[in-house]
Amino acid sequence: MITKKMAQALNSQLDKELYSAYLYLAMSSFATYKGLKGSANWFMVQYQEEMTHAMKFYDYILSQGEHAQLGSIAAPPAEFGSLLMMFEQTLEHEKFITKSINELVEVAMSEKDHATQIFLQWFVTEQIEEEGNDNEIISKLQLVGDSGAGLLMIDAELATRIFTPPAAGQM
Numbered sequence: 753m754i755t756k757k758m759a760q761a762l763n764s765q766l767d768k769e770l771y772s773a774y775l776y777l778a779m780s781s782f783a784t785y786k787g788l789k790g791s792a793n794w795f796m797v798q799y800q801e802e803m804t805h806a807m808k809f810y811d812y813i814l815s816q817g818e819h820a821q822l823g824s825i826a827a828p829p830a831e832f833g834s835l836l837m838m839f840e841q842t843l844e845h846e847k848f849i850t851k852s853i854n855e856l857v858e859v860a861m862s863e864k865d866h867a868t869q870i871f872l873q874w875f876v877t878e879q880i881e882e883e884g885n886d887n888e889i890i891s892k893l894q895l896v897g898d899s900g901a902g903l904l905m906i907d908a909e910l911a912t913r914i915f916t917p918p919a920a921g922q923m
C-alpha cells in the first residue's frame with residue numbers, strides 16, 4: 753500500500769509521462785512534415801517508449817490499491833525549428849522529467865515507502881540513458897552544422913531506432 757500523498761505524486765507523474773508521449777508524437781509529425789523520415793521514426797519510437805512509462809505508473813498505482821487518475825494533457829507546440837533545436841528541446845524536457853523523478857524519490861523517502869523507492873529506481877536509470885542519448889545526438893548535430901549531407905547522414909542513423917516492447921510482467 754502507498755499513502756494518499758504518494759499516490760497523488762505518482763498520478764501527477766503519470767500525466768507528465770503522457771505529456772512526454774504527446775510531445776514526441778508532435779515532434780514526429782513535424783519531422784515527417786519537414787521530410788526527415790529517420791528523425792520522425794526516432795521520435796515515434798520515443799512516443800511509444802513514453803507510453804510504456806505512463807503505463808508503468810498506471811499499473812503501479814492500481815497494484816497498490818489506489819486509483820490511477822488521468823488529468824488534462826496540455827497541447828504540445830506544433831513547430832520545433834531545426835533538428836538541432838528539436839533535440840535541444842528534447843533534452844530540456846528530459847531534464848525536467850529527471851528532476852520530477854528525483855522529487856518523487858524524495859517523497860517516497862519521506863513517506864518511508866521502500867516499495868515505491870524500488871519501483872522508481874528503473875526510472876532513475878532510464879533518465880540517465882535518455883539524457884545520454886540526447887546529448888550524443890546533439891553533439892553530432894553540432895558537428896555537422898548546416899551541412900545537408902551531414903544532416904541526411906544523421907537522419908539515416910535515426911531511422912534505425914527500433915521500439916522494443918517491454919517483456920510481459922515488466923510494464
Ligand code: OFO
Nearest residue numbers: 769772805849882
Ligand atoms: Fe522520456 O522518459 Fe519518460 O518521460
